[in-house]
Amino acid sequence: SQTIHQWPATLVQPVGSPLSLECTVEGTSNPNLYWYRQAAGRGLQLLFYSVGIGQISSEVPQNLSASRPQDRQFILSSKKLLLSDSGFYLCALGENTEAFFGQGTRLTVV
Amino acid sequence: DQQVKQNSPSLSVQEGRISILNCDYTNSMFDYFLWYKKYPAEGPTFLISISSIKDKNEDGRFTVFLNKSAKHLSLHIVPSQPGDSAVYFCAAKRGATNKLIFGTGTLLAVQP
Numbered sequence: 001s002q003t004i005h006q007w008p009a010t011l012v013q014p015v016g017s018p019l020s021l022e023c024t025v026e027g028t029s030n031p032n033l034y035w036y037r038q039a040a041g042r043g044l045q046l047l048f049y050s051v052g053i054g055q056i057s058s059e060v061p062q063n064l065s066a067s068r069p070q071d072r073q074f075i076l077s078s079k080k081l082l083l084s085d086s087g088f089y090l091c092a093l094g095e096n097t098e099a100f101f102g103q104g105t106r107l108t109v110v
Numbered sequence: 111d112q113q114v115k116q117n118s119p120s121l122s123v124q125e126g127r128i129s130i131l132n133c134d135y136t137n138s139m140f141d142y143f144l145w146y147k148k149y150p151a152e153g154p155t156f157l158i159s160i161s162s163i164k165d166k167n168e169d170g171r172f173t174v175f176l177n178k179s180a181k182h183l184s185l186h187i188v189p190s191q192p193g194d195s196a197v198y199f200c201a202a203k204r205g206a207t208n209k210l211i212f213g214t215g216t217l218l219a220v221q222p
C-alpha cells in the first residue's frame with residue numbers, strides 16, 4: 001500500500017523567510033499529488049496538484065509555488081513568507097476515486 | 111466561490127444517538143462524493159463515499175445519503191461513539207480527475 005512522508009511536522013518561520021516543505025510517496029508510481037492547506041477556522045483548500053514530473057497546476061493565486069522534480073517527490077515553496085501563510089499544510093496522493101493524506105505540517109509564520 | 115459547503119461548524123450529540131452531518135454543493139457536474147474524518151494535527155482519513163448514480167451507501171455505522179435534485183448529501187453515524195469525535199469533511203470530485211474539493215468541515219463532539 002502507498003505511504004506518504006511529509007516533513008517537518010511543525011515549523012515556525014519569521015515573516016520574509018523562505019519555505020520548503022517536502023512530500024515523498026512510496027508504494028505507487030506516477031501518482032497524482034496534491035498540496036492542501038487548512039487555515040484556522042477554514043476547510044481544506046486545494047493549492048496545487050501535479051499529474052507528473054514537472055507538471056504543476058495552481059488552484060489559487062498566492063505567495064506559494066510547487067515543484068515536482070521526481071515522480072514521487074512534491075515540494076511546496078515560498079521565497080518570502082507572509083503572516084497569512086500560516087496554516088496546516090497537507091500533501092495528498094490521489095488514487096482511483098480517493099485521496100490519501102500525509103500527516104501534515106503545522107506552519108506558523110511570526 | 112465555495113462549491114462545497116458545510117453550514118454547521120459544530121455538532122454535539124449524546125453517545126448512542128444518531129449524528130447527522132450535512133453538506134451542500136453547487137456544481138452539478140460533481141459525480142463522486144466522499145467523507146473524511148480528521149483528528150487534530152493529523153491528515154484526514156477516508157471514511158465513506160458515494161457515486162452520483164446512487165442515493166445511499168452504507169458501511170457499518172456510517173451511511174451516506176445523496177439527494178442530487180437538492181445538491182445535498184448527509185452522513186449518518188449510528189450509534190455515535192465518543193471516538194467519533196473529530197472534524198468531518200465532505201468532498202466532491204468531477205469526472206476522471208481525482209482532484210477533491212472540500213467543504214469547511216463540521217466538528218462533531220460525542221458526549222459520553
